[in-house]
Amino acid sequence: MTTRPETSALLDRAHRLGADPRNTNYAGGNASAKGLATDPVTGGDVELMWVKGSGGDLGTLTEAGLAVLRLDRLRALVDVYPGVEHEDRMVGAFDYCLHGKGGAAPSIDTAMHALVDAPHVDHLHPDSGIALACAADGEKLTAECFGDRVVWVPWRRPGFQLGLDIAAVRAARPRAVGCVLGGHGITAWGETSEECERNSLYIIRTAEEFLARRGKQEPFGPVVEGYEALPEAERRERAAALAPYVRALASQDRPQVGHFEDADVVLDFLSRAGHPRLAALGTSCPDHFLRTKVRPLVLDLPPTAPPEQAVARLKELHAGYREEYAAYYARHALPNSPALRGADPTIVLIPGVGMFSFGNDGQTARVAGEFYVNAINVMRGAEAVSTYAPIEEAEKFRIEYWALEEAKLRRMPRPRPLATRVAVVTGAGSGIGKAIAHRLVAEGACVVVTDVNGESAAAVAAELGGPDRAVAVTVDVTDEKQVAGAFRAAALAFGGVDLVVNNAGISVSRPLLETSARDWDLQHAVMARGSFLVSREAARVMIAQGLGGDIVYIASKNAVFAGPNNIAYSAAKADQAHQVRLLAAELGEHGIRVNGVNPDGVVRGSGIFAGGWGAQRAAVYGVPEEKLGEFYAQRTILKREVLPEHVAGAVFALTGGDLTHTTGLHIPVDAGVAAAFLR
Incomplete structure (x- = not known):
């Protein structure tokens, strides 16, 4: 099958944007293109949209990973939209907008791309953009950084209403090239694929430069004596000794594969006075906390503590973590909420040593760690120019235990016999x-x-x-x-x-x-x-x-x-x-x-x-x-x-x-x- 020019340009753009972790995290964000095609039934022209489907990754996106939808049907959904309290049903409606076999399953962000009046749209999760989105005075900082070229959109859970909000910005602000989505990420658009990519990179790089120029030198506070990183050989020896005990804690509900990371960004964060406060606030971008849980487990001992003391303290903290997570679920669960999926941490932080991340396979464990590094970068940027202020806990719960997320989990293939081993x-x-x-x-x-x-x-x-x-x-x-x-x-x-x-x-x-x-x-x-x-x-x-x-x-x-x-x-x-x-x-x-x-x-x-x-x-x-x-x-x-x-x-x-x-x-x-x- 011949690849259309629209999809070829879209895939090239997605690959370039997805290849650089400064632009978006793994499997985060999406990109789209609109164009005319021939309707195989009538022989007439039909307006289509090609957009990254649910669960795909921009950096490795293929044509099979695109959802293909009819724009006339997507736009007609505006007239039957039942309102924000019932918008989950709109995701099912996307299936009736598919063109032919339709390719990949449409994602929750489909409306954002369909309703914005621009041929090409990018939605990304760059650390620099999320830092502004999660700053306490993010709206003011966005205006200071971009003037009227980029517009602030207050936090709203991803979905049809968010698509309407962004479409309204595009219609009302013709000079704008995109927006910062409070607590979430960025969206950019363009008349051509090249212009859309250029606008996305403009927002990301301008935000990076703004944070570097405007930010204070030590946003996480001073280094705490005794919490500095151990020498490499010593910290990796200690990490290996602690790993089986940490994995045991992360596997109380179900077995998990682990991954260890001791990058400088992690070690510096854990050496600073502000890390307990910031870690307790949790992550913000939906992609982040869906991968990392709302907050990590943090060992509150220096790296020189005897190993047996560290293990004992980790067990105490783990018991408290499980109680706290169960209470978080109880505070926000509704009668129709999915069942609690497990109360063990996904991220475990050990000052002076590094970070353990967990998942149901090696890639998932590694990617969870990468997402927490993204979260650290976001905290650094927000604290450098303001105060880190993630979305409210209730909103995090609404996404973590969203029926649509539960449905996505149920669609996953059955684990192989030796999964997690x-x-x-x-x-x-x-x-x-x-x-x-x-x-x-x-x-x-x-x-x-x-x-x-x-x-x-x-x-x-x-x-x-x-x-x-x-x-x-x-x-x-x-x-x-x-x-x-x-x-x-x-x-x-x-x-x-x-x-x-x-x-x-x-x-x-x-x-x-x-x-x-x-x-x-x-x-x-x-x-x-x-x-x-x-x-x-x-x-x-x-x-x-x-x-x-x-x-x-x-x-x-x-x-x-x-x-x-x-x-x-x-x-x-x-x-x-x-x-x-x-x-x-x-x-x-x-x-x-x-x-x-x-x-x-x-x-x-x-x-x-x-x-x-x-x-x-x-x-x-x-x-x-x-x-x-x-x-x-x-x-x-x-x-x-x-x-x-x-x-x-x-x-x-x-x-x-x-x-x-x-x-x-x-x-x-x-x-x-x-x-x-x-x-």
Whole structure:
């Protein structure tokens, strides 16, 4: 299908505006274009509007993300508008204005674009514009900043009436290029797409310059002694130590993925005398508090406080936060309000250390943190020239528990089985480990890809979609410090760990008399010692979280089968197999399940087989190395070759939610080897 000039220009403009975080936040704001098209039914001209649909993001907007509506029908809605008390029903009316299949679902801001008499309209959430919008004397400051070119519109909840308000400004003030929406953001318009973009950027940049020129130097107040940022290595060490406890607090109602941020803007805010007052006021722009909740949880201790004191205080504050949030709901809920969605914080601020943000996946957690950085920038701008004055709490509640927001949540796809789970997979740079990492991410997990080969780990993490889904860590599992470092990385990337797969392995196949002490020590160091070190670190994190967890050992058929010329490898695998039983018995009281998978003959894609093990085993069995997979298949009951994906499937079966009452189990994935049947 050929892209129309209007939509092509609109998408280009949206991408440029959305690419710069100074212009708008992720998935915030929308842009539109109007134009003539041919009505496929009558053959005559019809006026259409293309506008970013509900839930889209300007920076990544595609044509499929545009709602396409008939302007004559949209404008006719003015005559049937029932008034501000009943305007929610207007959103449903937008569906009857769609042109053809219509593309994306229309957003609540559709009226703003349709009713403004301009061919091109932008609605954005820039930090500089919201700073003016949330200043106590925002109307006066807007006039001082822009004169009569930009008009102040008092706070009104997004919807049809706000569209009418802005349309009235456009009609009454022909010199105006846009407006500042109290407590919300900005809207700009233009006769061409280029003019509209130019006007949007004029408002944003002029506001930035005004705040910088007019603002005071320390809007958050002086630095409080003892609340300065810790040195980078020390604060990240402390953040990793606190992360499992913080994640446990944020996951009381439902499991959450975490994200850590220690950018200078966050650390400076938390070091200043004004941060407790400002944090308590909460965020203002609807996009902000829908992502961050109305306010964060703030630790009121200096970063030098003993860790156990910080944890205890966080628990006290969390209990108070939940009570306060429940009271906030009770103060404003109506009989038809959606049920309380959960009282845990989305943003947790730790002075001197940084910010933890939470969500139902890695991206949502990260974006929540980005929104709170936006909120800090807004507070700074407002405090620099005035006093930060967000919208009233009752208005925040009306949006947070808006029936339209509830409907949007219900339209979201059902979570995948491993959603919110954070996994660490060892030896995941190739073969079985790589296949496991791929399967876990496909099922919704966030994965820490560890491997002794850092380049291989990084390549796999990139394949999996990058840092919102997977991060890579170079780890030699025989090294205690490196193992601990992998779990610190998991804590900082995703808040903690729920699922660990002990897959790292190495093998040298030799008869007893040719097996050196070094052969023995190396294989036991990687598989027996390595699994022990990883499981011990995993248990520490999982017990701190109090959310249960899974530890899976990739052992081997050789753990129970006595074969020739393989004593070091088989003995190490038998050690791993018994670790499963021992840890299942010990960790069950914490809700941690420990199970194993016993593969055999996984040749294709295997790092071990490619590293010499294949040639050695082929020599033992007297077959060409390239035929080894077929040889293994033919000696099985099912006569089928075992692939890495089959092992990954067993890991998912153990951890995906159906075997919730199973621990201490070993699952053979060997296509049937009778001599290795478990007894």
